[in-house]
Structure formats: C-alpha cells, structure tokens
Amino acid sequence: MPVTRGFKGKRSNVDGTHDRIPPGQYLTKDFPVLTAGPTQRTQVHDWSLSLQRGGQVLALWSWEQFEALQQTERITDIHCVTKWTKFDTRWRGVTIDDLLKAAGLPAPPTPFVMAHCDGGYTTNLPVADLLGNQAMIATHYDNEPIPVTHGGPARLLVPHLYFWKSAKWVRRLEFIETNTPGFWESMGYHIHGDPWREQRYTGDA
Amino acid sequence: MPEAALFHGWQLATLAAIRDETPSVRTLAFSLPQWSGHVAGQHIDLRLTTDDGYQAERSYSIASPGGCIPLIEITVERIADGEVSPFLTEELSLGDTIELRGPVGGYFTWTADNPAPLMLIAGGSGIVPLMSMLRTRARSADRRPARLLYSSRNFDEIIYRGELEGLVATPDGFSVAHTLTRGAPANWNGETRRVDAEMLAKYAFPAREAPHNFICGPTSFVETVADRLVALGHQESAIKTERFGPTGETR
Numbered sequence: 001m002p003v004t005r006g007f008k009g010k011r012s013n014v015d016g017t018h019d020r021i022p023p024g025q026y027l028t029k030d031f032p033v034l035t036a037g038p039t040q041r042t043q044v045h046d047w048s049l050s051l052q053r054g055g056q057v058l059a060l061w062s063w064e065q066f067e068a069l070q071q072t073e074r075i076t077d078i079h080c081v082t083k084w085t086k087f088d089t090r091w092r093g094v095t096i097d098d099l100l101k102a103a104g105l106p107a108p109p110t111p112f113v114m115a116h117c118d119g120g121y122t123t124n125l126p127v128a129d130l131l132g133n134q135a136m137i138a139t140h141y142d143n144e145p146i147p148v149t150h151g152g153p154a155r156l157l158v159p160h161l162y163f164w165k166s167a168k169w170v171r172r173l174e175f176i177e178t179n180t181p182g183f184w185e186s187m188g189y190h191i192h193g194d195p196w197r198e199q200r201y202t203g204d205a
Numbered sequence: 206m207p208e209a210a211l212f213h214g215w216q217l218a219t220l221a222a223i224r225d226e227t228p229s230v231r232t233l234a235f236s237l238p239q240w241s242g243h244v245a246g247q248h249i250d251l252r253l254t255t256d257d258g259y260q261a262e263r264s265y266s267i268a269s270p271g272g273c274i275p276l277i278e279i280t281v282e283r284i285a286d287g288e289v290s291p292f293l294t295e296e297l298s299l300g301d302t303i304e305l306r307g308p309v310g311g312y313f314t315w316t317a318d319n320p321a322p323l324m325l326i327a328g329g330s331g332i333v334p335l336m337s338m339l340r341t342r343a344r345s346a347d348r349r350p351a352r353l354l355y356s357s358r359n360f361d362e363i364i365y366r367g368e369l370e371g372l373v374a375t376p377d378g379f380s381v382a383h384t385l386t387r388g389a390p391a392n393w394n395g396e397t398r399r400v401d402a403e404m405l406a407k408y409a410f411p412a413r414e415a416p417h418n419f420i421c422g423p424t425s426f427v428e429t430v431a432d433r434l435v436a437l438g439h440q441e442s443a444i445k446t447e448r449f450g451p452t453g454e455t456r
Contacts, residue, residue, distance in 0.1 A: 001254045002302065002304060003255065004253040005302075006292070006296045007254065007292050008255060009253070009261050009288060010288040024252070024260065024261075025262075026261060032424070032450070035448065036312050036445065037442070037445060038434070038446065083263060083264065183312075
C-alpha cells in the first residue's frame with residue numbers, strides 16, 4: 001500500500017476498538033443524517049407495515065398492532081458507507097423472525113426482499129441477511145421514538161450491512177424471487193454492502 | 206440517469222495545483238492516470254496511508270465541471286480537529302501522491318441537458334458540488350435559467366466569491382443571492398440572516414416553474430431548507446439533498 005508522505009492519522013480505531021471498525025471507516029460519537037431528499041414526516045396513525053408478495057398482502061399491522069408484537073432490544077455498532085462508524089447504538093423493535101411468525105409464515109416465501117419506504121426509497125436484501133435475529137423493524141432509539149430525521153416512526157435495522165440498507169421510514173417488505181437493485185444499488189452502490197468486505201460500490205469484491 | 210464511466214479501483218493521484226479559496230478552504234487539483242469523466246454532483250474517495258499501514262478514507266465532492274477534463278478538483282474545508290482535512294489543506298504539497306477512486310454517486314447529479322430551471326441552495330462548503338454544476342452549465346452552449354442562494358458565516362468565508370461574481374457578470378440567466386449569518390461588512394447589500402421561508406419565496410424559482418432543487422450543507426441547514434421547499438409546494442422528487450456534519454438535533 002502506497003504511504004502518503006507526511007500523513008500521521010489520528011487512529012480512532014486503536015485502544016482496543018480495532019476489531020470493531022471495518023476497513024476505511026472512522027469512529028464518530030455523533031449520529032450523522034444522510035438522506036437523498038426531504039425528511040418524511042409520517043404520523044403513527046397514518047403508518048402501517050405490510051409484508052407483500054406480488055400484488056398480495058401477506059400481513060398488515062397498524063401502529064398499535066405493531067407495538068403489541070414481541071419487542072426486542074438490541075445494542076449494536078452501525079457503519080455508514082460515507083465512512084462513519086458509531087458504537088453501541090441502542091434500538092427496540094420487532095425482529096424479522098418475529099414478524100414472519102406473527103404473519104403465520106413458517107418460512108420466508110422468496111429468497112429476497114425489497115424494502116419500500118415513504119418518499120419512494122427502496123433497498124434490496126437477501127432474506128438470509130434478515131433472519132436469525134440479524135434484523136428488525138425498529139421503532140425506538142435510546143429508549144425514545146426514533147427521531148424523524150433518523151427514520152421514525154419505523155426504520156429497518158440491518159446493522160451488519162452498510163447503513164443505507166437500514167431503510168428509514170419503512171412501510172412495506174416485498175418478497176421477491178430475484179435480487180433486484182434498490183435505490184442506491186442502482187446508482188453505483190454495492191448490491192450487498194458488507195462493511196467488513198468493504199463492499200461500498202458496484203464492482204467491489 | 207446520467208452515467209459516467211466508473212473507475213472503481215484505487216489509483217495514485219498526483220497533486221498538480223493548489224488554490225486557496227478562503228483562509229480555511231483550499232482547492233486541490235489532481236492529475237490521474239485514468240479518468241473518463243464525471244457528472245456534476247458526484248464525489249471521489251481518498252485513501253491516506255501512514256508509514257505503519259494505518260489507513261483513513263474520506264469522500265469529497267468534485268468541484269471541477271462535469272465531463273472529461275485533465276485535472277480533478279476538490280475543495281476542502283479545514284476542520285480544526287479533523288483527521289484528514291488539516292493534512293490535505295496544510296501538508297499535502299505539489300507533486301505528492303494520494304490514493305483516489307471514483308467518481309461515485311448517481312442521484313445528486315446534474316447535466317446541462319436537464320431542461321428544468323436549476324435552483325442551488327448551499328450552506329458553507331456545501332457549495333462545492335453545486336459549483337461543479339455551475340461550472341458545467343457555464344461550459345454548455347444551451348443554458349437554462351439557474352439561481353444560487355448561498356449562506357456563509359461571513360464575507361471572508363464565501364467560497365468561490367470572485368468566480369461567482371464572474372458567472373453573474375455573464376448575462377446568461379444565472380443569478381446569485383448571498384446571505385451572511387454571522388456579521389456582514391458595512392457596505393453589504395445581501396441578506397444577513399439564516400435562510401428562511403421568506404428568503405426562499407424571494408430567491409427560489411416558484412414551484413409552478415418545476416425547478417430542480419439541489420441543497421447541500423450542514424444537516425440542520427438542509428433540513429430547514431428542504432422542509433420549507435416542500436411547504437412552498439415543490440415536489441419531493443425535485444428536491445435533492447446532501448447533508449454533512451453533526452445532526453444539530455436535541456433529544
């Protein structure tokens with residue numbers, strides 16, 4: 001690797017945290033806001049979450065119904081493709097495993113999912129990345145409702161992938177047969193987005 | 206969607222020119238082994254490596270005009286306690302090399318064949334990708350109306366001030382409105398407050414003209430401006446945003 005003459009670096013990734021920061025990332029204590037357009041402001045009484053396949057609704061929850069589902073707390077590191085990593089973020093919501101269970105689906109109907117959000121944002125995910133308690137629909141951050149700028153009332157949380165996969169303002173999970181690029185994935189960003197393999201852009205390994 | 210050819214691999218860029226824009230902002234122009242052009246609004250990634258193998262990566266918006274040009278420019282604001290920006294603005298010297306890849310990004314982009322009026326709203330160093338759009342426009346033959354509303358802290362921190370004056374002096378349908386939020390010179394005839402609904406009503410294209418709006422700046426600035434454009438009736442799909450810095454949100 002070519003040394004940059006004179007560069008010393010600040011090394012936020014030492015002091016015992018080295019193995020928690022993926023390549024090319026730096027640690028931040030802040031929680032930056034990255035959104036391609038205006039912030040969505042959906043009221044919980046207008047919100048619902050659905051699971052769909054083709055034109056068929058497999059399950060649909062109102063806010064009250066969703067809040068009555070089995071809730072899971074999770075503390076996890078998150079990694080944004082714009083290079084920041086934040087440690088120990090605290091979320092509460094419903095795991096995708098519990099959602100499928102509540103929907104009466106013994107197995108996921110297809111191998112891939114497209115998440116659809118208010119404002120038209122989409123992102124694609126393999127179901128394998130959503131199960132096994134790896135992912136949830138989160139409604140709370142730090143014991144408070146998620147602020148709208150961070151995706152409230154509900155966002156997808158898939159923290160082992162770059163954070164653009166953790167779609168803000170999520171409303172609908174569409175089960176699909178083939179892995180189809182979502183919003184950023186169709187504009188040069190990686191189809192999968194594993195930060196540990198530094199899968200930032202199309203063409204990365 | 207405009208697409209430029211992509212070079213995703215890292216390549217070694219050589220610093221070919223330096224230009225100081227303000228006391229804390231410097232433009233760096235790099236020459237590259239391979240570059241087939243970019244679209245205005247895209248960014249590049251830089252990777253810096255210490256002599257013991259530690260690496261830092263950062264993204265910077267491209268400042269130079271879209272298309273294929275010999276040098277790629279970025280404009281960097283020095284953040285006092287930053288890891289990379291003090292090095293780029295104070296240490297990196299002509300002839301030094303640094304790893305670079307890109308261009309990246311396909312949404313916050315503009316090409317000169319876009320028929321909609323172009324509304325650019327910048328806070329501080331958020332001007333950089335918007336300047337790439339203005340430079341692209343200035344090189345095109347058929348220029349649609351364009352406006353820039355630019356918020357800076359004070360007069361000396363206005364990035365590209367002279368070049369913007371030059372663009373306004375060319376009578377081709379482009380205008381600039383400056384606002385200074387932390388004090389203005391005695392003879393200042395621009396605005397002197399944060400961008401608000403009244404200012405947008407005065408300087409932005411009205412929604413009925415269906416402009417394309419690009420907003421870039423600190424998070425709280427972009428949040429405010431985007432919300433007010435929505436309230437003024439602009440389509441959300443015609444409001445493209447790039448936010449940077451802390452959230453400024455109190456919980």
